[in-house]
Amino acid sequence: MKARIRKAPMIAALAVLPLALTGCVGGGADGAGTAAGGDTDDTTLTIWHYENDDSAMGQAWAKAIEIFEAEHPDVTVEVEKQTFEQIQKNAKIVLTGDDVPDVMEYNKGNATAGQLAAQGLLAPLTDAAEQHGWSDKLAGSLATTATYDENGLMGSGDWYGVPNYGEFVGVYYNKEMFAEQGLEVPTTLAELEEVMQAFKDEGVTPLAEAGAEYPMGQLWYELVLAHSDRALVDSYQLFDGDVDFHGPELTAATEQLDEWVEAGYVASDSAGLTAEDMGVSFMKGDYPMMVSGSWWFGRVAAEMEADWGQFNFPGNDLHVGSSGNLWVVPANADSTSLATEFIDTTLRPEVQDVLARTGGLPVAGDATTIEDPRTRELTENFQAILDADGLAFYPDWPVPGYYDVLVSQLQSLINQSKSPAEVLDGMESAYVDGRSDLLGE
Incomplete structure (x- = not known):
């Protein structure tokens, strides 16, 4: 029937x-x-x-x-x-x-x-x-x-x-721009910074970004995860323990992102850019890298003329993403x-x-059934995260309204109108209030 x-x-x-x-x-x-x-x-x-x-x-x-x-x-x-x-x-x-x-x-x-x-x-x-x-x-x-x-x-x-099905955030990169600079795919956070500096030395801003919507928050969270373990994720996402917003993990991530902004790895006008702006500029070849989700894969495959690839955020055991x-x-x-x-x-x-x-x-x-090499690469990258139990969800999930808080605070970081400590103060206040409401504390 x-x-x-x-x-x-x-x-x-x-x-x-x-x-x-x-x-x-x-x-x-x-x-x-x-x-x-x-x-x-x-x-x-x-x-x-x-x-x-x-x-x-x-x-x-x-x-x-x-x-x-x-x-x-x-x-x-x-x-x-x-x-x-x-x-x-x-x-x-x-x-x-x-x-x-x-x-x-x-x-x-x-x-x-x-x-x-x-x-x-x-x-x-x-x-x-x-x-x-x-x-x-x-x-x-x-x-x-x-x-x-x-x-x-x-x-x-x-x-x-x-x-x-699932979804995750990784790094899309322009293979032609990498080849022009003689650069390899980074495998550690330190190597990623070296790659970004190499592009910056040639007058190229390395990261396509968007501060007016979700992408900047996901980049910040990738850096949080670079300095964290599953215990912190469970505390932050599942309220299984308290989160110290001025502890070493969140402080290191926010200060590192601030350093990236000061170094010019993120464009100074990206505070007002949308995810659409970010994706279009990457696909046009204005930037060599874009940190964003698997949901971009089909569009990049259809619209980007330059040769490109995708790799997991280098050095991380935990990654932004979740089930579908x-x-x-x-x-x-x-x-x-x-x-x-x-x-x-x-x-x-x-x-x-x-x-x-x-x-x-x-x-x-089964990734072996996939004939298209890019689709197979994407699936294998996701499977590597699953094999390591590495999905750490999204930074705006813990409490209602937190998406807008992250966008606003990180825009202030891009604009250099707030210090990393002040940004963390703003994040902490909204998080604590929202958690209290959810748990009836």
């Missing part, structure tokens, strides 16, 4: 739904770590996701649906295309009703999947995770975004979602067993290999 695909007008249905988000979930959860919305419908599986058909994820999900339909010939699969913004903004309201999907793609983290889990809007999947061996396939930092405690904080408690978005099961879903079977299908080698071949960074793929 062929899947029926349609775009679902989610917003049109919102007017008839109750606005209260707590205590109004019909099916609820039984508290035993298993989906409790019900298995009242074993003939229909409704899937919501927001991936384009030609994207790596869209192609992989299509393969998973094909496999699922072949193994469940009596089940009708209905795929309803939403947009990321629709699901992000309206999921809390939609999921209080009875007309919900059986499985849907949703954003990971405390402020998104964690909130839905804490409000009883998602079914716990711990029993299914044990049954299907998901904890073996998604060990360590990769599984952190899959579990949430009673407060909706990631990293412990029941499983509420399953990722099947999650497959979650609403608490009111009526085909929960079919939903968990579909989720498990997305982790099969046939589906993971589609992600691998199309640059989707599978969590359980």
Whole structure:
């Protein structure tokens, strides 16, 4: 039976739904770590996701649906295309009703999947995770975004979602510009500084950057991770201990970034530049390096004329990145067993290999199946991080509103209007307040 695909007008249905988000979930959860919305419908599986058909994820999900339909010939699969913004903004309201999907793609983290889990809007999947061996396939930092405690904080408690692809921040570099200077790919932070100085000596600003959006914060966090270990990451991201913002790790990173700004490794006008500005300037050949995420890979491959490559941030054991978005099961879903079977299908080698071949960074793929050398390099770089349990998440994740704080404070560093210590003061104040609100301290 062929899947029926349609775009679902989610917003049109919102007017008839109750606005209260707590205590109004019909099916609820039984508290035993298993989906409790019900298995009242074993003939229909409704899937919501927001991936384009030609994207790596869209192609992989299509393969998973094909496999699922072949193994469940009596089940009708209905795929309803939403947009990321629709699901992000309206999921809390939609999921209080009875007309919900059986499985849907949703954003990971405390402020998104964690909130839905804490409000009883998602079914716990711990029993299914044990049954299907998901904890073996998604060990360590990769599984952190899959579990949430009673407060909706990631990293412990029941499983509420399953990722099947990943993302990370690395270094894109212009091979032609490197060759012109006789430079090799750096393997340590010290070598990276030597490469940047060599470009600067030739009048070339080495790093494409953007201070008006996320890139500068991710560069700062890469430097934090260069001076840190997993214990600091757990303290900062998971509140497993206190964070000393003026301790050696964050101080060293912020002072080092300040030195890079003073040395001209980062353009003086980058405080006002966006991520789009950064990416376009790198692809044009204005800068030899860009520190940013795997989400740029497809565009750089399509638009950059000069020869280029990608390497992991040199010397780091920990890297900015995480699992991709999650497959979650609403608490009111009526085909929960079919939903968990579909989720498990997305982790099969046939589906993971589609992600691998199309640059989707599978969590359980085989890089040897990839023919394109750049796609294989990207996947191997990600696998090296997974093998070292090296995903350390994103710097703005810990508390609500922290993204804007990081952008503002690091703009001040680029503009040289604040010292490293003053920047850390601003970061610390917002972090402490946000943590207290989340933990009720």
